[in-house]
Amino acid sequence: MVRTVDRRKAIALRMLLRRLHKRMRRRLSIHPINQRRIQFGAYYHLVAELHLDSDRHLNYFRMTANQMDHILSLIAANQTRQTTNYRMGIEPKQRLAVTLRISNLTGFRFLLHTIEPRYRIPSRGFFTDSAIPDLYNEAKSRVMESMQDASQVAITSDSWTSIATDSYVTVTAHYAGDDWQLKSHVLQTRGFNESHTGVQNVLAERKLTNKITALVTDNAANMVVAAQVGRFTHIRCFAHTLNLASQSALKLSAVSRLLGRIQRISCFFHRSTTANHILQEKQKLLGLPCHKIKTDVCRWNSACEMMERYLEQQPAICANLLSPEVRRSESDVSTLCEADVSNAEDAVTALKPMKDATVLMSAESQPTRSLIVPLITQLIQNMMISAGDSPMIKDIKHAIKEDLQKRYTSEDEKRILHMASALDPRFKGLPFLTDAQRLEAYNHVTSEAALQESVNVDSGEEDPGKNLEAEELSEEQIVSHPKKRASSLLVSPLGKAFSDGEVQPKKTAHDRAKDDMKRYCSEPPLSLTEDPLKWWHIHEAIFPLLAKLAQKYLSIRGTSVSAERVFSTAGNVITAKRSINMWTVLCF
Numbered sequence: 342m343v344r345t346v347d348r349r350k351a352i353a354l355r356m357l358l359r360r361l362h363k364r365m366r367r368r369l370s371i372h373p374i375n376q377r378r379i380q381f382g383a384y385y386h387l388v389a390e391l392h393l394d395s396d397r398h399l400n401y402f403r404m405t406a407n408q409m410d411h412i413l414s415l416i417a418a419n420q421t422r423q424t425t426n427y428r429m430g431i432e433p434k435q436r437l438a439v440t441l442r443i444s445n446l447t448g449f450r451f452l453l454h455t456i457e458p459r460y461r462i463p464s465r466g467f468f469t470d471s472a473i474p475d476l477y478n479e480a481k482s483r484v485m486e487s488m489q490d491a492s493q494v495a496i497t498s499d500s501w502t503s504i505a506t507d508s509y510v511t512v513t514a515h516y517a518g519d520d521w522q523l524k525s526h527v528l529q530t531r532g533f534n535e536s537h538t539g540v541q542n543v544l545a546e547r548k549l550t551n552k553i554t555a556l557v558t559d560n561a562a563n564m565v566v567a568a569q570v571g572r573f574t575h576i577r578c579f580a581h582t583l584n585l586a587s588q589s590a591l592k593l594s595a596v597s598r599l600l601g602r603i604q605r606i607s608c609f610f611h612r613s614t615t616a617n618h619i620l621q622e623k624q625k626l627l628g629l630p631c632h633k634i635k636t637d638v639c640r641w642n643s644a645c646e647m648m649e650r651y652l653e654q655q656p657a658i659c660a661n662l663l664s665p666e667v668r669r670s671e672s673d674v675s676t677l678c679e680a681d682v683s684n685a686e687d688a689v690t691a692l693k694p695m696k697d698a699t700v701l702m703s704a705e706s707q708p709t710r711s712l713i714v715p716l717i718t719q720l721i722q723n724m725m726i727s728a729g730d731s732p733m734i735k736d737i738k739h740a741i742k743e744d745l746q747k748r749y750t751s752e753d754e755k756r757i758l759h760m761a762s763a764l765d766p767r768f769k770g771l772p773f774l775t776d777a778q779r780l781e782a783y784n785h786v787t788s789e790a791a792l793q794e795s796v797n798v799d800s801g802e803e804d805p806g807k808n809l810e811a812e813e814l815s816e817e818q819i820v821s822h823p824k825k826r827a828s829s830l831l832v833s834p835l836g837k838a839f840s841d842g843e844v845q846p847k848k849t850a851h852d853r854a855k856d857d858m859k860r861y862c863s864e865p866p867l868s869l870t871e872d873p874l875k876w877w878h879i880h881e882a883i884f885p886l887l888a889k890l891a892q893k894y895l896s897i898r899g900t901s902v903s904a905e906r907v908f909s910t911a912g913n914v915i916t917a918k919r920s921i922n923m924w925t926v927l928c929f
Contacts, residue, residue: 388438402438413437416455484526485547491516494549495897496528497557497578498540498564499904507532512543513903517896521878523706530907541571555757555897558904560585576757577749579713580702580900586744587641587695590737599684600644602677603651606658607636609674616667623657634658642699645692648685655682684733691737694723702900708873709899711765713749714758718773721745757894760785764891766867766876783858790854790886850886857884 391398392406399405404412417433453460488494494516501509511530518524529543544550556573558564559581568575590596610616611634624631634654635647651658659676661667667674677685698716702709724742726735749755759782762768771779848856861884867876873895881888 388434409437412456419455484528487524488514488516488526488547488549490519492552493554493893493896494552495554495557496540496544496549496573497898497901497904498567499558499901499908500561500563501908509908510540510543511904511907512540513907514549515896515898515903517874517892521874521881521892523708523874523896525705525903527903527907540567540573544571554893557898557901559901574753574757576710576754576897578899578901579709579716580699580902582745582748583695583699583702584641586741586748587645587692589744590692590740591641591644593736593740595684595733595736596688599681599688600648602681603647603685604636606662606674606676607634607647607651610634610658610661611636613667616661619664619666620654620657620661623660624654627656627660629654629657641692642696645689645696648689651677652682652685652689683731687731687733688737691734691741694720695741703902705898705903708761708765708895710758710897711761711768711873711895711899713899714762715768715773717745717749756782756785757897760789760890761894761897764887764894765873766864767869767871767873768866769862769864770866783862786887786890787851787854787858790857790890791849791851793889794850794854794886854886857886860884861887 391401395406398409402409413434416437450462453462494514497513497515499511501511503509509530509532512528514526514528516524528547528549531543540556541550544553550571553573555576556568556571557576557578558568559578565575591600610620620634621631623629630653632650632654635643635650655676662674662676698720701716702712721742724738724745726738730738749758759771759774759778763771763782763786771782774782864880867873873891877888877891877895
């Protein structure tokens with residue numbers, strides 16, 4: 342009997358210990374990170390800090406702190422969660438903050454249903470069939486209204502094939518307004534299956550065919566044919582020209598091998614977490630910038646930046662690759678030798694003028710068409726081989742120079758480029774041209790200005806110099822105070838043909854344009870740091886004929902970067918996981 346009682350006690354004690362052990366395990370079921378959430382959690386501290394700054398709170402949550410508190414008061418009772426041994430309940434304020442920030446569909450629907458049960462959230466069909474088309478039509482109307490007063494418009498265009506092998510074309514418009522500010526619009530970005538008529542259809546739809554001054558595209562064959570089909574004045578993108586010239590240098594055997602070695606090292610740091618972590622430590626110890634190693638070599642400038650980044654981080658890279666931790670896991674990756682480092686420095690030095698020119702031509706707020714001739718002349722001069730150049734620099738300079746000298750050789754392109762530079766007050770002296778080329782450019786400007794003036798007079802438009810002459814005449818009358826003359830019967834029939842003074846022959850449009858050009862060239866050149874459009878805005882009344890011509894040529898873009906930037910955004914929208922109709926309009 343005693344033995345039975347002891348056995349029961351032992352079983353009860355064992356069960357009690359097992360239950361206590363389970364309770365202890367339950368208490369430890371919450372991950373330590375979650376246990377420290379109240380102390381270190383982002384949303385626990387972020388919400389409180391944002392409540393103290395109304396502007397930051399509005400930008401982060403898209404609502405004011407008072408609005409968020411009001412919503413919280415409505416849903417707090419339904420969002421409270423009890424803390425148990427298995428989980429720690431998140432406070433309603435943090436749940437609301439996460440919901441608003443991440444915009445989870447289920448939580449967002451529950452939030453709106455709690456606030457207003459009668460409200461129905463718009464479906465996907467509403468946005469695709471109604472909301473987005475309405476936004477498109479509204480944006481299209483604004484663009485059309487803005488371009489209504491533009492008499493001359495330059496366009497850029499580019500084509501692109503998405504990851505889903507759908508073809509798209511984008512067209513951007515550029516013009517200078519009455520305030521002499523450059524304005525740009527994306528006319529349309531849409532999928533198309535026509536061979537070469539996509540650009541022409543976009544312009545016809547917006548009634549801009551008769552206003553186009555030039556079409557700027559890259560050197561792709563389909564874009565060249567599109568310009569020929571539409572009978573547009575075609576100008577090749579200068580940034581693409583610089584890319585082709587630089588690529589010819591990167592294809593040299595010595596440069597190609599050097600890029601391959603640097604890219605192998607860069608790829609190693611991108612795939613090895615251990616090497617990347619050690620690199621960060623070495624950067625801190627050596628006092629170097631904590632920059633990642635670049636490895637993208639899709640374009641020539643990215644290859645140049647990869648070499649620059651390697652040279653910047655060379656001490657940290659060498660220390661990293663020689664460390665035992667890295668050598669143990671990857672023994673076949675070695676740093677560059679002294680000759681390779683010297684060649685990389687020479688390559689970066691030789692390519693620097695090309696990189697600076699590319700960055701300069703990519704600007705959109707300043708005229709860039711007038712920069713092409715000065716830049717290409719200076720680049721060819723910079724690529725002249727000097728006595729102290731290394732073999733690497735000589736090869737790069739020779740390749741770039743040979744390629745640049747083959748570009749922009751047609752007479753139409755040279756005429757447009759020379760006229761654009763002549764109408765830019767910074768380069769109007771045309772010191773980079775020969776005397777014959779300079780005189781020819783001035784004659785082209787004078788002839789086109791006279792022709793444009795004759796067309797305006799024939800069409801009944803107001804004489805651009807009429808208001809200026811009237812103002813000058815009124816000022817002379819105010820100063821001289823002429824006496825009243827006696828009336829005569831001859832004044833009525835013959836007064837317009839005869840006068841007391843010397844008869845002045847009426848100047849032709851060509852004479853007026855020639856006078857404008859002569860006075861324009863006598864003005865001092867504008868500084869390179871000044872804005873040529875502001876200069877023309879001030880001197881528009883002084884050179885009325887040339888001003889209209891400058892408004893036409895200075896609004897032509899030097900590159901098709903505007904169109905390419907549209908596709909940089911489109912690449913983030915059209916992914917392999919998205920099924921988008923190829924006829925869907927992407928931009929406005």
